[in-house]
Amino acid sequence: MKQQPGNTRNDDxxxxxxxxxxxxxxxxxxxxxxxxxxxxxxxxxxxxxWLLDRRFHLxxxxxxxxxxxxxxxxxxxxNSPLDLAxxxxxxxRTSKQLLAHRRIDPAKATLTVSHSRSALxxxxxxxxxxxxxxxxxxxxxxxxxxxxxxxxxxxYLWEHMGVPEE
Amino acid sequence: MGEIASSHxxxxxxxxxxxxxxxxxxxxxxxxxDKLENRAMSQKRTSKTxxxxxxxxxxxxxxxxxxxxxxxxxxxxxxxTAAAPDVPGRPIARPKPFEEISAAPVKEFAFPATxxxxxxxxCKEEGLAALFCCPGNYEIVSALANAGIPSYGGRxxxxxxxxxxxxxxxxxxxxxxxxxxxxxxxxxxxAIAAANACRTPLLxxxxxxxxxxxxxxxxxxxxxxxxxxxxxxKYGKRVVTKERVHEYAGYAFxxxxxxxxxxxxxxxxxxxxxxxxxxxxxxxxxxxxGRGQYRTDSRPHxxxxxxxxxxxxxKQAKRPLIVASTGVFYSKxxxxxxxxxxxxxxxxxxxGPMRGHFSDAHALSASAAxxxxxxxxxxxxxxxxxxxxxxxxxxxxxxxxxxxxxxAGDIGRNIPIxxxxxxxxxxxxxxxxxxxxxxxxxxxxxxxxxxxEAFEKENDEHYALGKSYTDAVHPAVISTxxxxxxxxxxxxxxxxxxxxxxxxxxxxxxxxxxxFRPGQICNGAYQYGSIGPxxxxxxxxxxxxxxxxxxxxxxxxxxxxxxxxDAGFAYSAFEIETxxxxxxxxxxxxxxxxxxxxxxxxxxxxxxxxxxxxxENLRYDKIAEALGGYGEYVTSPDGFTPALERCWQIAVxxxxxxxxxCQAKKEFWIQRDFPPGMLxxxxxxxMAYNH
Ligand SMILES: Cc1ncc(C[n+]2csc(CCOP(=O)(O)OP(=O)(O)O)c2C)c(N)n1
Ligand SMILES: [Mg+2]
Numbered sequence: 001m002k003q004q005p006g007n008t009r010n011d012d013x014x015x016x017x018x019x020x021x022x023x024x025x026x027x028x029x030x031x032x033x034x035x036x037x038x039x040x041x042x043x044x045x046x047x048x049x050w051l052l053d054r055r056f057h058l059x060x061x062x063x064x065x066x067x068x069x070x071x072x073x074x075x076x077x078x079n080s081p082l083d084l085a086x087x088x089x090x091x092x093r094t095s096k097q098l099l100a101h102r103r104i105d106p107a108k109a110t111l112t113v114s115h116s117r118s119a120l121x122x123x124x125x126x127x128x129x130x131x132x133x134x135x136x137x138x139x140x141x142x143x144x145x146x147x148x149x150x151x152x153x154x155x156y157l158w159e160h161m162g163v164p165e166e
Numbered sequence: 167m168g169e170i171a172s173s174h175x176x177x178x179x180x181x182x183x184x185x186x187x188x189x190x191x192x193x194x195x196x197x198x199x200d201k202l203e204n205r206a207m208s209q210k211r212t213s214k215t216x217x218x219x220x221x222x223x224x225x226x227x228x229x230x231x232x233x234x235x236x237x238x239x240x241x242x243x244x245x246x247t248a249a250a251p252d253v254p255g256r257p258i259a260r261p262k263p264f265e266e267i268s269a270a271p272v273k274e275f276a277f278p279a280t281x282x283x284x285x286x287x288x289c290k291e292e293g294l295a296a297l298f299c300c301p302g303n304y305e306i307v308s309a310l311a312n313a314g315i316p317s318y319g320g321r322x323x324x325x326x327x328x329x330x331x332x333x334x335x336x337x338x339x340x341x342x343x344x345x346x347x348x349x350x351x352x353x354x355x356x357a358i359a360a361a362n363a364c365r366t367p368l369l370x371x372x373x374x375x376x377x378x379x380x381x382x383x384x385x386x387x388x389x390x391x392x393x394x395x396x397x398x399x400k401y402g403k404r405v406v407t408k409e410r411v412h413e414y415a416g417y418a419f420x421x422x423x424x425x426x427x428x429x430x431x432x433x434x435x436x437x438x439x440x441x442x443x444x445x446x447x448x449x450x451x452x453x454x455x456g457r458g459q460y461r462t463d464s465r466p467h468x469x470x471x472x473x474x475x476x477x478x479x480x481k482q483a484k485r486p487l488i489v490a491s492t493g494v495f496y497s498k499x500x501x502x503x504x505x506x507x508x509x510x511x512x513x514x515x516x517x518g519p520m521r522g523h524f525s526d527a528h529a530l531s532a533s534a535a536x537x538x539x540x541x542x543x544x545x546x547x548x549x550x551x552x553x554x555x556x557x558x559x560x561x562x563x564x565x566x567x568x569x570x571x572x573x574a575g576d577i578g579r580n581i582p583i584x585x586x587x588x589x590x591x592x593x594x595x596x597x598x599x600x601x602x603x604x605x606x607x608x609x610x611x612x613x614x615x616x617x618x619e620a621f622e623k624e625n626d627e628h629y630a631l632g633k634s635y636t637d638a639v640h641p642a643v644i645s646t647x648x649x650x651x652x653x654x655x656x657x658x659x660x661x662x663x664x665x666x667x668x669x670x671x672x673x674x675x676x677x678x679x680x681x682f683r684p685g686q687i688c689n690g691a692y693q694y695g696s697i698g699p700x701x702x703x704x705x706x707x708x709x710x711x712x713x714x715x716x717x718x719x720x721x722x723x724x725x726x727x728x729x730x731x732d733a734g735f736a737y738s739a740f741e742i743e744t745x746x747x748x749x750x751x752x753x754x755x756x757x758x759x760x761x762x763x764x765x766x767x768x769x770x771x772x773x774x775x776x777x778x779x780x781x782e783n784l785r786y787d788k789i790a791e792a793l794g795g796y797g798e799y800v801t802s803p804d805g806f807t808p809a810l811e812r813c814w815q816i817a818v819x820x821x822x823x824x825x826x827x828c829q830a831k832k833e834f835w836i837q838r839d840f841p842p843g844m845l846x847x848x849x850x851x852x853m854a855y856n857h
Contacts, residue, residue, distance in 0.1 A: 029582045030556055030563065051557045081838055099613060101485075101541055101562075139563040144540050147560045147848050151536070154846035155837065158767055165764050166669075166695040 008042075011062035014129060015044050018060050018067070021135040022046055031056075051146045052161055058138075065126045067138055071119040073149075075160040078115050082156055086120060087113055089148050093141060104141065109134045111141065258794040260747050272314035277447045281411040281439035282309040284451070288415035290315060291457055292423070294369065295339040295715050298326040298706065302346020303373035305439045310342065316713060318748060320705070323350045325738035327357035328702030329709065331366045335520040336663055336685035336707050337716030338496055340422050342369035348387030351433070355394065357702070358429050360694035362398040364519035365492050365551040367427035369418060370395070374433040377406050391433040400428030406435050408443040413453035416460035423461065426551050426573045427496060465497075465590035466572055472587045473597045476546075476568050479585060480510060480602070483544035483566070485610040487532060489559070489850050491518040491857075493549015493571065495717075499592035500524065500684050503548070506599035511607045513614045515539070517550060517850035517857050519692040521666075522681030522717075526852070527659070534680070535617035536848035541610070546570070549591040552693050553580040554857040559850055570594045625677055628842055633803050635840060639828040641674035641757060642842075643803040648727070648755070649678035651810055661721055665707045665728040666690055667700030670835055671757035673845040675729050676853045685710075685717030693856050697762075698737025701754055704728025705741045708750035708823075725817035728754040733762045735786055735825075742823050746794030751817030753810070754825050756786045761832035766844065769836075783829065790825035801829045 019036060026034035031048035039045055039059070046058045057070040076083050090113055093104045104111055108130045114121045122141070126134040149157055157163035275287040282305035290313045297310050297317040311317040320326040323345035330343040345351045351372035361368045375388050382388070392402045401421040405414045411434075418430045437443060448454050480486055490503055500523045507514050507524070513532035514524040526533050542561040546568045553576070566584040569577045570591055577586035587594050625646065632642030653659040660682040666675060667690035681687045688707050691699055707726045714722025735756045745752045765778035787797025796816050798809035806828065813824040837843025847853035 025563065099541070136563050140540065143557070143560045143563065146557075147536075147540070150846040151848055152842065152845065153837070154844055155766065155835075157846070165767065 011042050014062040014065075014131065015060060017129075017131045018044075018135060019046070021131060022048070022058070025139070051142060052157070052163060054161065056142075065129070067124040067126065067134060068114075069122040069124075069138070069142065071116075072122055072142070072145075073120040073160075075118055075156075076115075076120050077118050082153060083115070083120070085153070086145075089145065090122070093144075104137055105133075109137060258746075258792075264747060273312040275313065278444050280305065280309070280441065281405075281408040281434070281443035281445070282306050283313075284411050284445065285415050285434075285439060286310045286313040286315070288412060288419070289313070289342065289369075292419045293339065294342055295337060296330070296333055296341040296709060296713070297344065298330040298333070298341065298709075299323070299344035299371075300326055300346070300350055302350040303344045303371055303434070305436075305441070305443075306371055306373065306434060307344050310344075315342075316709070318705075318709060318744065320702075320744040321740035322702075322738065323353040324355075324357045325699065325702030325705070325741045326744075327354040327368075327370070328360070328699035328738065329706035329741065329744075331357060331361040331364065331368055331699075332665055332688045332703035332706030333710045333715075334361075334366050334368055334706075335364060335688045337710045337718055338498065338685065339716040340367045340369060340419075341706075342371055344371040346387070347373045347375050347391075347433075348389055351391055352394065355398075356694075356696055357699055358395060358431070359398040360691045360696050360699060361429045362400075363552055363694040364692045365426055365428050365496075366519070367422040367496070368429040369422060370399070370429050370431040372431075372433045373439075374404060374435050377435040377437050392431065395429070395431045398429065399431045400426075402431035404433050404435070405438045407452075408438045408445060409450060409452045411438055411443075412451050413460075416453070419457075420461040423463075426493070426571070426576070465593055466588055467593045468570075468587050468589035468597050470597070470601075472585065472589075473594070473601055476585050476587060476598065477602055479544060479566060479568065480512070480546070481605070484607070485541045485562075485613070486510075486512045486544040486546065486607070487539075487542040487561075488512050488514045488524075488546045488548060489550055490514050490516050490524050490548050491550040491552075491850075492520070493551060493591040494518075494523045494595075495520050495549075495684060497549065497572075497590050497592040498684075499549075499590075499595050502592050502595035502599055504528070506595050506602060509599055510602045510605045511611065512546070512605070513538070513607075513611060515850040516681075516852075517854045518552075519689050520685055520687065521689055521852075522684045522686035525682045526680040527682050529615075530611065532614045532617075533851040534621050534677075535614045536851055536853065537620055538614045538617035539848055539851070541613060544568070547581075548595065550857070551576075552857050554849065555580050556582075558857065560848065621677075628674070628677075631841060635834070636802055638831045638834070639800055639803055639806055640830065640834060640840075641671050643806055644671065644755060644757065644828055645674040645678040647807045648675065648810065649680070651807060651814075652727070653680060660686065661724060662686075663707050663711050663718060663721065663726045664688065665700060665703035665726065665752075667703060668729045668731045668734060668757055669697055670759070670763040670844055671729060671731055671755075672855070673847065673853070676847070676855070677845075679852065683717075683721070689855055691855075695855075697731070697734045700728055700730035700734050701738035701741045701752075704752040704754055704823075705745050705750060708745060708752040709748070712748075712750055725751040725753055725814055728752050730754060730756055731763060732756055732758040732760065732780060732784065732786065739786070739789055740793065742790050742795045742825065743793040745823035749821035750823060751821045752823045753813045753817055754790075754823065755810075756825055756827050757830055758784065758786060758827050759830040759832045759834060760784070763835060763844070765832050766835040779832075785827065787825050787827040790823065794822075796820075796822050796824035798824065798826045799829065800826060 025031045031050050033049045035047040037045045044060045048056050050056050059068040059070050094106050108127050110125045112123045124138050158165050286309035294315050299307050300323045327343040330341045333341045345354050395402050421430050507530050513530045515532040544566045548570045567581050568585045569583050570587045571577050572590050574588040628642040629646040632640030652662050665688045710718045711726050760780050760782040762778040768775045787799045790797040800806050800809045809826050816822050834840045835844040
């Protein structure tokens with residue numbers, strides 16, 4: 001990828017690191033139709049098809065060390081029961097009761113939820129460039145989030161995520 | 167699946183039917199003692215309260231009674247009389263022919279013979295375990311029945327096809343279904359498709375008029391059948407030449423008994439198998455050679471190098487999981503699986519259209535541990551014929567995969583593999599067990615155990631919620647109390663075989679039902695997801711248990727349980743009558759929420775919502791009674807267990823099927839009003855039915 005105006009060399013290195021990590025999953029066939037697109041403010045968007053055959057939009061902001069899964073869950077009004085349930089689920093990911101391989105370690109990355117136009121985005125703020133830790137964690141978080149929705153909020157998946165009612 | 171499969175060797179050890187071992191049902195002689203016992207049992211049934219009391223027998227007494235019931239072969243006659251008549255003098259009763267079948271002679275095969283008889287003879291030599299049909303395809307079904315193959319006539323070809331599918335899925339043995347040309351055959355399509363998703367070695371038979379009249383539209387019911395099963399069979403053939411009937415029977419069994427199984431569809435024109443199809447002697451047939459010549463029981467064994475590579479990968483894994491699926495069951499690899507899992511200390515989760523090939527009671531069982539699935543870093547998929555896509559099993563993103571499958575052509579489909587092993591599942595597991603060093607995965611096993619505990623706790627919470635809804639029967643009440651009755655009461659937990667179906671209710675009952683031995687659970691319509699076959703499945707499971715075939719042999723006799731929704735019940739409900747007339751004691755639990763389970767998504771659409779609704783408070787229990795069965799209508803949570811106990815007692819004592827009509831309400835699927843609402847699933851494991 002060409003260097004964009006305003007990009008620092010450090011940004012480039014980080015973008016490359018994230019790309020390499022994601023690309024390894026794409027090469028293996030885990031993530032499909034992998035695409036990368038430069039955005040303004042030295043951000044990069046990675047797009048790929050993954051769970052439930054949906055298109056994922058992962059925005060990387062190297063300046064803020066943030067990986068954002070943009071508009072991952074549409075159709076969830078603020079403070080609706082599902083909004084609260086998802087937030088509770090997210091908060092529980094850092095619980096000390098979780099085993100290390102399942103926990104998001106706040107010393108390495110934090111996860112927050114943001115809301116816009118009834119869609120939930122998930123923001124991973126990565127500490128000290130620990131992308132090798134953060135990228136698989138983020139993907140595993142998605143895995144668990146989608147399974148959580150399937151297990152307890154299947155109606156939502158039917159109505160908003162294109163899952164067939166069978 | 168449409169093309170002819172490569173000729174992998176047999177997965178089917180001929181344990182039950184080997185040589186002359188097969189005894190068709192009804193060969194057991196009646197003794198006067200049987201009659202006395204039976205009469206005594208039929209007199210036992212009095213009021214509902216006294217029946218409830220009788221359930222409180224000791225387990226030993228119960229098992230004795232159940233086994234005694236099993237001894238009365240379905241058609242042996244003399245069993246307890248039918249339901250109390252609604253109209254005096256007109257009882258619902260089995261006519262005399264049902265009492266006479268056991269005494270009727272089995273026809274010995276001899277030339278000259280018709281194509282139908284020749285076909286039946288191959289089926290008999292191959293140990294075809296049962297036939298489920300409706301009238302039609304007369305030459306073939308008569309020949310099969312006359313040859314002594316246990317045969318059942320039902321009310322709808324589709325449901326009977328489902329019965330055959332379920333029978334195979336809990337026995338591991340090949341069975342047939344049959345229907346008449348045109349309509350009988352096309353009624354079976356949905357059920358064949360479900361069997362295909364399940365990879366069931368199902369022999370689908372149908373007549374097909376005459377070759378001579380092809381394309382004329384003379385008479386009725388002419389048509390080409392094979393294109394209609396395109397994509398839903400392993401192999402198919404229209405048999406048109408009487409000299410080649412034997413040869414094509416060989417084609418059929420080669421496909422049914424080797425490699426990855428699947429439905430085989432044969433249709434017969436009258437020239438090949440009808441009355442005019444007589445063949446004078448064996449030398450007039452093409453390719454007339456025996457089972458040992460037209461197919462082999464040899465199975466592909468793994469390359470030792472692949473086993474070494476697999477073990478190297480396993481040694482590197484922290485949290486490996488064996489996913490034991492369809493092929494483990496059909497290759498009868500449960501002992502090898504257990505040996506390998508124990509030696510390498512690897513947890514096992516089941517998937518597939520049947521359950522029980524790895525006991526849920528085993529300390530290494532991960533089937534009821536959904537929260538552990540996300541941690542898996544190496545998945546060993548054994549006999550996973552119906553493959554998930556990546557992400558459908560929510561293992562760690564860095565998870566590696568080993569696949570063990572007899573069909574090299576499938577390894578690498580859907581999920582990128584790290585190691586593929588082309589082998590019969592049993593042979594591969596035996597090799598792994600033999601070569602594996604003792605390993606230690608204590609931390610991982612503890613994680614699985616904690617996940618199991620958390621899952622049970624969550625189920626208990628659902629039950630507490632369910633019981634708090636007192637004006638209707640919540641699915642958590644049904645699933646929990648059914649499980650308590652089957653596994654925590656007086657029954658031996660491994661005794662009862664279950665047709666675990668239903669849509670919304672299935673999402674609750676799967677969480678609670680457990681399998682402790684091979685073939686204990688037939689997993690509904692599985693990946694095909696059809697609503698409706700459940701009563702057919704219950705019949706098939708009930709017949710398998712009654713005859714004690716294959717994996718059901720050690721548990722022969724006694725009641726079986728079926729689970730369905732109110733929408734599902736309607737499709738195959740009339741097979742209650744089939745169960746009643748053959749004295750198959752299936753207890754069908756109907757979750758009656760007055761609606762198709764899809765209603766909740768359309769409840770706010772006034773012009774569309776009604777399509778998902780039924781009349782309320784329908785009496786499915788009365789349908790059972792009208793068909794010669796027994797019915798219970800349960801309207802509050804405290805009524806479920808007593809009703810189940812009464813049905814059980816009647817099943818044991820009178821061998822009568824029953825329906826427990828559980829009055830629920832459609833709003834139970836709306837989470838905000840009635841938590842936990844409609845549930846989903848995590849696969850693999852007890853909840854799995856997509857794969
Ligand atoms: C033959 C068939 N028709 C339609 C569907 C689509 N479908 C899936 S679930 C469902 C509702 C099933 O209702 P019911 O069995 O009563 O389940 P419950 O109300 O307990 O959820 C429908 C229509 C299907 N899977 N199969
Ligand atoms: Mg319903």
